[in-house]
Amino acid sequence: MSIKLEKVVETFYENLEQGKIMGRKCPHCQNVEFPPVYACNECGSLETEWYEISGRAKLHSIVMPAALSSKPEYKNLGKYAYGEVELEEGSRLNAVVRGITKKKRKELQDKLPVNCHASIFQREGGYKTVVFDLDEE
Ligand SMILES: [Zn+2]
Incomplete structure (x- = not known):
């Protein structure tokens, strides 16, 4: 580096x-x-x-994490999935999106892209990182 x-x-x-x-x-x-x-x-x-950045974004796709890939530093994250997120400013990235269960994913699948926004998440015993939350409807 x-x-x-x-x-x-x-x-x-x-x-x-x-x-x-x-x-x-x-x-x-x-x-x-x-x-x-x-x-x-x-x-x-x-x-x-x-x-x-404004933090405003759209969620384009959702990938559920494999059970084995659950990372210990994400323990206090609750339910989450990975998603392809497009920022208002145009960048696209793969990000952690909170609050997505398998059921929620099914509901969302037909509505994509949906609005979401960036949040700062304090990792267990570590540094802060950026995750995304769905906007309230
Ligand atoms: Zn340039």
Whole structure:
């Protein structure tokens, strides 16, 4: 891992501690990278800047976690699934989405994409991370 990328990751987690979810925005093509990476994936610019994302997003697909893959640091997360999430700013990522049971997934399957939003989650004994919650209907 390059020193610059380590710095990006460090700043990202420092901001999470303060309740801010940061991506990187490219001043040339306005592309927003989330999770933040140093270079713009659209135009290759290395001059991206910190940008606080709104957290508004759409959930496009849902994958239930395999029982064996349940991670101990997610113990206090409750029911969750993995989903393909598209941020308002345009980035797509695979993320943890809370509150999805097998039953809920069936209900949602025909309604996709549905609105969701980013939340900051305190991992068991560790650092904070970003998860997604479904918007209330
Ligand atoms: Zn760019």
